Amino acid sequence: MRTGVWLVGARGSVATTSIVGALALRAGLSGPTGCVTELPEVRGPALPAFADLVFGGHDVVATPLAKRAEALATAGVLPARLVAALPEELAEVERELRPAPITGSQADRAAAIGRDLTEFRERHGLARVVVVNVAATEPAPGPHPAHADPDALRAALSGPDEVLPPSSLYAYAAVTAGCPYVDFTPSTGLRLPALTALADTHRVPYAGHDGKTGETLLKSVLAPMFAMRHLAVRSWSGLNLLGGGDGATLADPAANAAKVRSKQRVLGETLGYLPQGDTRIEYVEALGDFKTAWDLVTFAGFLGTGMRLEFTWHGCDSALAAPLVLDLARLTAAAHAAGHTGPLADLAFFFKDPLDSTTGSLADQWTRLCAFARQLHGGGADAERG
Amino acid sequence: MRTGVWLVGARGSVATTSIVGALALRAGLSGPTGCVTELPEVRGPALPAFADLVFGGHDVVATPLAKRAEALATAGVLPARLVAALPEELAEVERELRPAPITGSQADRAAAIGRDLTEFRERHGLARVVVVNVAATEPAPGPHPAHADPDALRAALSGPDEVLPPSSLYAYAAVTAGCPYVDFTPSTGLRLPALTALADTHRVPYAGHDGKTGETLLKSVLAPMFAMRHLAVRSWSGLNLLGGGDGATLADPAANAAKVRSKQRVLGETLGYLPQGDTRIEYVEALGDFKTAWDLVTFAGFLGTGMRLEFTWHGCDSALAAPLVLDLARLTAAAHAAGHTGPLADLAFFFKDPLDSTTGSLADQWTRLCAFARQLHGGGADAERG
Amino acid sequence: MRTGVWLVGARGSVATTSIVGALALRAGLSGPTGCVTELPEVRGPALPAFADLVFGGHDVVATPLAKRAEALATAGVLPARLVAALPEELAEVERELRPAPITGSQADRAAAIGRDLTEFRERHGLARVVVVNVAATEPAPGPHPAHADPDALRAALSGPDEVLPPSSLYAYAAVTAGCPYVDFTPSTGLRLPALTALADTHRVPYAGHDGKTGETLLKSVLAPMFAMRHLAVRSWSGLNLLGGGDGATLADPAANAAKVRSKQRVLGETLGYLPQGDTRIEYVEALGDFKTAWDLVTFAGFLGTGMRLEFTWHGCDSALAAPLVLDLARLTAAAHAAGHTGPLADLAFFFKDPLDSTTGSLADQWTRLCAFARQLHGGGADAERG
Amino acid sequence: MRTGVWLVGARGSVATTSIVGALALRAGLSGPTGCVTELPEVRGPALPAFADLVFGGHDVVATPLAKRAEALATAGVLPARLVAALPEELAEVERELRPAPITGSQADRAAAIGRDLTEFRERHGLARVVVVNVAATEPAPGPHPAHADPDALRAALSGPDEVLPPSSLYAYAAVTAGCPYVDFTPSTGLRLPALTALADTHRVPYAGHDGKTGETLLKSVLAPMFAMRHLAVRSWSGLNLLGGGDGATLADPAANAAKVRSKQRVLGETLGYLPQGDTRIEYVEALGDFKTAWDLVTFAGFLGTGMRLEFTWHGCDSALAAPLVLDLARLTAAAHAAGHTGPLADLAFFFKDPLDSTTGSLADQWTRLCAFARQLHGGGADAERG
Numbered sequence A, B, C, D: 001m002r003t004g005v006w007l008v009g010a011r012g013s014v015a016t017t018s019i020v021g022a023l024a025l026r027a028g029l030s031g032p033t034g035c036v037t038e039l040p041e042v043r044g045p046a047l048p049a050f051a052d053l054v055f056g057g058h059d060v061v062a063t064p065l066a067k068r069a070e071a072l073a074t075a076g077v078l079p080a081r082l083v084a085a086l087p088e089e090l091a092e093v094e095r096e097l098r099p100a101p102i103t104g105s106q107a108d109r110a111a112a113i114g115r116d117l118t119e120f121r122e123r124h125g126l127a128r129v130v131v132v133n134v135a136a137t138e139p140a141p142g143p144h145p146a147h148a149d150p151d152a153l154r155a156a157l158s159g160p161d162e163v164l165p166p167s168s169l170y171a172y173a174a175v176t177a178g179c180p181y182v183d184f185t186p187s188t189g190l191r192l193p194a195l196t197a198l199a200d201t202h203r204v205p206y207a208g209h210d211g212k213t214g215e216t217l218l219k220s221v222l223a224p225m226f227a228m229r230h231l232a233v234r235s236w237s238g239l240n241l242l243g244g245g246d247g248a249t250l251a252d253p254a255a256n257a258a259k260v261r262s263k264q265r266v267l268g269e270t271l272g273y274l275p276q277g278d279t280r281i282e283y284v285e286a287l288g289d290f291k292t293a294w295d296l297v298t299f300a301g302f303l304g305t306g307m308r309l310e311f312t313w314h315g316c317d318s319a320l321a322a323p324l325v326l327d328l329a330r331l332t333a334a335a336h337a338a339g340h341t342g343p344l345a346d347l348a349f350f351f352k353d354p355l356d357s358t359t360g361s362l363a364d365q366w367t368r369l370c371a372f373a374r375q376l377h378g379g380g381a382d383a384e385r386g
């Protein structure tokens, strides 16, 4: 079951790391550390093998993939030996990358994207193509009446307005072409009524939003800990210092706001109330592709006694994100194959700001993910539980 | 259903905080923060109310409870206003405290303990008395042939040897008197074949070991996080600095070793392997009743990229432990009332080094605890799940 | 040599802690921890004794001093026993506090302030009165032509405009009344050409700005360490979380900006360049009177190897500031007695944003302070050095 | 003025980094970050230029220098491009390395070392050879009567006993050959009465002990900060986790004890008292050549208010140590040239456990170092100060 993985933002850090990693895994040069779909509880016959994944994608820049990979190696994100060992494999993927369409109406551009997807699928005889958005985070768009309805949207796209932000235009093109869509970023993507309606019409599943790789991952286990122990969290303050391409984008206040919002949600959901304090993102170019997040949690115990937890997370965002991109592509492909449509709420485990999900607890999300995987692999939740 | 809570080490920090807290809750002077049995998922009709708990206990020192409580207030562990508001209630408990028997053979002392328990039960018309060991941590005892068998034990106790360490002598007296037994410390307690056999004979349930209140609590959510994300933990090193009475005891290398061992278990159980690094406990008198734990975790992500997490926990051990002591007394009493005997593995949630438990994950332990509570309250795991 | 200490913002946390502390020292109830003027290198006959200090001040609020002191005791800033032991002494100071004048032109208000100062001096037969601004931080004022010249200023003050921010109006009144002036805050205070000219005319010394008590104190020893070791600091990012009255004020963006600017200066001065990164102040009410500052420093060593230092400072701002307020009052009084006028650059040791100072290194500032103290005490820098 | 730098432990991490760095500086491939002797306050004509340094040394292992350098590059200690750019230069140094003599009596081995030094000096026409001990830390040796006196020592060395630990045998050989000696390690080295007497006889200067590169460096600025502010440090606890060759050696309890002792001294010297708490060193192989040190300082401010500072230092020990090795070689050579003999107490700036020094404050040590440098360069302390 050969499966296409089409990356929007294909020359970015996350995309490049995902591609190099998948090629390295396929070549037996590296192990599956960080890949959730290789854990015993999740892996199984329904998932396409790493060797069955074929990569392509769009980007607005033209930096050769191999050059980007070398830069990541110099920065300590990837082992240099892997990049050196995979020149032909990288060149092969390079040939599947396309410039992001930039001319014509949004309808024209959506059509061009759709053509790229269809040709990719046909060229390689793929069972399906999963589109994954790993492009730079966009500012939240203004409201537009055409966002509410598929027909109004179709009409408006042919006009002169920028009706949809780029992430949503890709989503539109993807679902229209029958491709499942994963939004790894906090951008709007499919989160407009017109688009989810379209996805339903085309019977494709989708997943999102915003890969959970650092501070929020920690919150999703620490906040439940406080809740399970009936400890009262008084304040939770965080500072995220990051330097890579994503950091530069997030220095833009509008993009920052979108990201920060998605980082806060987990506290309300797992604690049942919102403690004082904020989360901030700051760009510090000198930090390169590594991110440092510091959080201070103050809480009250029995009889009101004040206590504190503080943590520092020093993570490589791309190294954390890339295996999840592969996991999501595999799981979404399997869901599509199994006839799932609509929001894949069972994939909340992977996201900061999950679709249609009611729990922010990583452990609960994990339970749901495992059940979903069992079901995909034929065991089924019912079978196991019954 | 009036229930006795008999505290071994009744004048210590944890015991005093438990007593003051229960009295304050009963008087409506404080809320149930930190009490797991007051969470919606756990509370219910099977548990004795706080107002139904009657306290007594043994200690080797004679410091008046009220004086100990004032010292804890000065140290910031308790609000001074609570101690000031409860003089009569504290005096009432004071009258139920007994000196730890110190004369005669171990059989004599066990008998004296048993009499104290029985008289306590009868004096107050209690449905049952749960014995909770919150005495200072003991060094691990040497092996003794009488540890293997109830009859041999009974015989040996009348001889001149110190056959059992104090925690086990209390456990012996408790189960012989038909009292459920909870070991909140890392001491031996009931963990000898002769004693668990006796507990079975007397049809009492028991729980333990070693309340999980700080670094290990964090490990029980963080280690599963690394496992669920398939991240490879390379090293996990910790330093616990603590100053209270417990800290002074643990400065003794033998006691320290027992405690450290119980702190490491969770990593092996949740990760499936033991990373490099050690956990240390150090006594720093100036820290008083607050403990600072610092942990450094180094781990590898996708393609081997090295990353780090570090945390500092600044907790008040007694404020964290006391509500769990009340939780355990309530749950163990309800288990006894419901006819449970033997090890209560469903209470693993509360312990660093749980009896008969196979998971170190706090979330999994929580699931088990909630199911157990539902069952106690009459819903039953089957009812709920069926 | 009885000396007046007139506190602007006399009912605030810093002022109250300074007053309680001085009274406690005088009564022999507490030691001089935190008082730089009690170190062997600084103390001496030229300084007024703690017993010779008489307190008074202005505030815009009317909360009784004793009530404020009790609140600080509850918050853990002061020992409750001190407040309880000093009721009469506090009542005595209470009688010397005056409401901040709020009616009439700025000239009228300045005159009222001046009268309060003069009457205070005469009522107690004081050798002099040092005015110390510990009022809430103000936003930076807009420019005004009258700021440049004493005569223009005098004229403008009688008009309808708010020509001067409050801190500068106090400074104006102080120097006009012949009182030395210390600005412990980042507010404008004396930092206007018209005011420094007036100070010179009235031959009074002055000192400022902004007491150095936390993150900047650490920077003033850590940045020189990097410089002395020729290590290249690449980024220095900081987050200050604070909850007290000062925190609430600083939540106002304009006040925050003033404070942040004064916190950055030390890096440029000691390193010779400005590394990447920012310092932020955030108000988190739950933190109360304690402040947590976290800083991350990344730096390059030999051959460019990247390294990191991170620190967390958990300080009680008022407890850190109060002894410095007393130190500054004593030193400035002694300087006035010795005939010093103009900016006391030798007191840079105490300030984040020192007047006329060229070094940000705490050690260099210390050397200068010690020399100044020796000179005041009659030894003289010349004597020592010659 | 061509100057020899003879490294004992020449194939270790510190030595290799020093050599590669000096070669890179000479070739203009890298800048002098981390080199104190390149700061304006210290540099000057009296110091041999980097281009004038000629390297040689002893080691007990035979790993080629180039291979060691490559391993350090892989570990992130050195840029790989430097190692790749300097193959011939490294080969040239390789030819000057000698196996540590291991046969015969200690007198024979000392003679062999002496010959190696003399031949090195003559072969390259060197003005002098500075011997720097950067070999693995030794356990402290037992006492021996011959340690007290040069003649007794000479006699004993010809006997069968291991009279001297290796570091002291090198020191003996060095001074006997007229070579200045620097001990960068905590080992005994020259710290025996017989050896200092011999150094005086041969009129050579010497410096030591134990390069100050991490936790102690921070202590040497932070402890003075607390002292200058009259804050009372209650406890200072530290944990050093390190993985490199040095870490493995220090896992040996005896070596660990020597190192820990030298790390504590600074607190007593700068605070005037020893706070509670210990410093520990632990070997965690996974940390490789980077070290993480965590320190917790608790202190009291005005009126006894408790506060805390905690820091984490994540440093590359070899990258921190190597430039200091070069600094010490240059300064000691210049001191020898200027006729200095005996302990160079003015170099305390560089050491954890300095010879004959009375101050632990880095700032004071810096002042002394700058004065010494000025004097060497001909300005002279007197000239400057007079």
Ligand SMILES: NC(=O)c1ccc[n+]([C@@H]2O[C@H](COP(=O)([O-])OP(=O)(O)OC[C@H]3O[C@@H](n4cnc5c(N)ncnc54)[C@H](O)[C@@H]3O)[C@@H](O)[C@H]2O)c1
Binding pocket: A008, A009, A010, A011, A012, A013, A014, A015, A058, A059, A060, A061, A100, A133, A134, A135, A136, A137, A138, A166, A184, A185, A186, A210, A211, A212, A213, A244, A245, A246, A249, A316, A317, A318, A320, A321
């Ligand atoms: N790395 C993580 O841990 C993580 C976690 C959650 C979310 N994300 C999100 O993943 C995204 C990618 O992160 P990154 O670090 O790779 O960023 P990056 O800046 O390295 O890469 C983004 C890529 O998107 C491309 N791009 C921008 N606009 C585009 C458009 N309209 N069409 C096509 N391509 C476009 C850019 O040219 C660039 O190559 C970001 O939105 C980030 O917020 C990352």
Ligand SMILES: NC(=O)c1ccc[n+]([C@@H]2O[C@H](COP(=O)([O-])OP(=O)(O)OC[C@H]3O[C@@H](n4cnc5c(N)ncnc54)[C@H](O)[C@@H]3O)[C@@H](O)[C@H]2O)c1
Binding pocket: B008, B009, B010, B011, B012, B013, B014, B015, B058, B059, B060, B061, B100, B133, B134, B135, B136, B137, B138, B166, B184, B185, B186, B210, B211, B212, B213, B244, B245, B246, B249, B316, B317, B318, B320, B321
């Ligand atoms: N506080 C926590 O977070 C926590 C967590 C897990 C376990 N524990 C365990 O709880 C226990 C109590 O801790 P603490 O802080 O209250 O210590 P503590 O030293 O304040 O109190 C212990 C009490 O036990 C008494 N005692 C000692 N030997 C006794 C004996 N033979 N018979 C009866 N009484 C005896 C002592 O006199 C003292 O009053 C310790 O074993 C500790 O390891 C505490």
Ligand SMILES: NC(=O)c1ccc[n+]([C@@H]2O[C@H](COP(=O)([O-])OP(=O)(O)OC[C@H]3O[C@@H](n4cnc5c(N)ncnc54)[C@H](O)[C@@H]3O)[C@@H](O)[C@H]2O)c1
Binding pocket: C008, C009, C010, C011, C012, C013, C014, C015, C058, C059, C060, C061, C100, C133, C134, C135, C136, C137, C138, C166, C184, C185, C186, C210, C211, C212, C213, C244, C245, C246, C249, C316, C317, C318, C320, C321
């Ligand atoms: N605490 C520290 O470590 C520290 C360090 C440096 C500077 N400071 C500065 O010291 C000042 C006081 O801090 P605090 O924590 O005591 O704050 P606070 O809010 O507790 O007290 C400020 C007081 O000033 C009064 N006030 C406000 N406007 C006034 C006016 N126009 N005239 C007279 N009184 C006025 C307020 O009513 C209040 O009582 C702040 O400006 C702060 O930035 C404090």
Ligand SMILES: NC(=O)c1ccc[n+]([C@@H]2O[C@H](COP(=O)([O-])OP(=O)(O)OC[C@H]3O[C@@H](n4cnc5c(N)ncnc54)[C@H](O)[C@@H]3O)[C@@H](O)[C@H]2O)c1
Binding pocket: D008, D009, D010, D011, D012, D013, D014, D015, D058, D059, D060, D061, D100, D133, D134, D135, D136, D137, D138, D166, D184, D185, D186, D210, D211, D212, D213, D244, D245, D246, D249, D316, D317, D318, D320, D321
């Ligand atoms: N790196 C730092 O920041 C720092 C700071 C202070 C002190 N030091 C000291 O510097 C020394 C070297 O550290 P390193 O990290 O390079 O260690 P390392 O283990 O990498 O190197 C030590 C070298 O010494 C050699 N050696 C051992 N015994 C010897 C002997 N008898 N004769 C000759 N050579 C011998 C070893 O073979 C090895 O090559 C250690 O003693 C360490 O404590 C290092």
Ligand code: NA
Binding pocket: A310, A312, B311, B312, C311, C312, D310, D312
């Ligand atoms: Na920290």
Ligand code: NA
Binding pocket: A311, A312, B310, C310, C312, D311, D312
């Ligand atoms: Na930290």
